[in-house]
Amino acid sequence: MAFDQLFDAAIGRFVLCHQPDPVALLRKISRLVRPGGIVVFQESDNEQRRSYPPIRTYDMMSEWIDETLRRTGVDVRIGIKLCSTFLAAGLAEPTMRLQAVIGGAKAPDEVHFEADLAVTLGGNLASDSRTRAMSASRFSMAPPTL
Ligand SMILES: C[S@@+](CC[C@H](N)C(=O)[O-])C[C@H]1O[C@@H](n2cnc3c(N)ncnc32)[C@H](O)[C@@H]1O
Numbered sequence: 326m327a328f329d330q331l332f333d334a335a336i337g338r339f340v341l342c343h344q345p346d347p348v349a350l351l352r353k354i355s356r357l358v359r360p361g362g363i364v365v366f367q368e369s370d371n372e373q374r375r376s377y378p379p380i381r382t383y384d385m386m387s388e389w390i391d392e393t394l395r396r397t398g399v400d401v402r403i404g405i406k407l408c409s410t411f412l413a414a415g416l417a418e419p420t421m422r423l424q425a426v427i428g429g430a431k432a433p434d435e436v437h438f439e440a441d442l443a444v445t446l447g448g449n450l451a452s453d454s455r456t457r458a459m460s461a462s463r464f465s466m467a468p469p470t471l
Contacts, residue, residue, distance in 0.1 A: 328357060331357060331362070333362050334363040335354045335355065335357065335358050335364050336364075336366070337365075339367070339368060341410065342369070342400050342401070347403060347410050348410055351366075351414035351416065368404040369403070372401070375387070407419065
């Protein structure tokens with residue numbers, strides 16, 4: 326896509342995780358930003374998602390989400406790689422910030438979102454014999470079906 330002028334900023338959220346080559350996309354996007362402009366990306370590192378005290382259902386659901394995403398080509402750890410991805414794309418070292426829902430009154434909204442995602446994705450996993458085997462061996466129960 327061609328533009329007749331450079332942008333002040335490029336902002337993306339949960340986009341780089343879908344890229345087979347995130348460095349290439351970032352390099353391409355940053356060329357569209359004027360010198361001194363801003364490049365901001367928010368991506369997740371799902372490896373950090375966990376429950377404490379451990380809740381088996383929550384942790385099992387998390388693993389199903391991640392396994393499904395991985396199988397569709399998503400890098401579920403891209404968040405923690407943002408600094409190296411920026412540097413590899415020729416950008417300046419970025420400021421890295423971490424945000425996490427860790428509990429409290431608003432946490433149920435986040436958990437409900439992930440539960441909905443797990444049920445949706447779980448339908449796909451349920452039809453996959455390899456996932457059934459993984460689930461059975463790791464969690465002693467089958468993934469949910471729609
Ligand atoms: C998980 S969604 C995130 C949507 C939105 N940014 C948000 O935060 O709600 C992933 C988005 O990445 C977009 N996407 C993936 N590859 C892209 C590409 N090469 N160029 C532009 N958008 C892309 C998809 O169209 C989709 O809208």
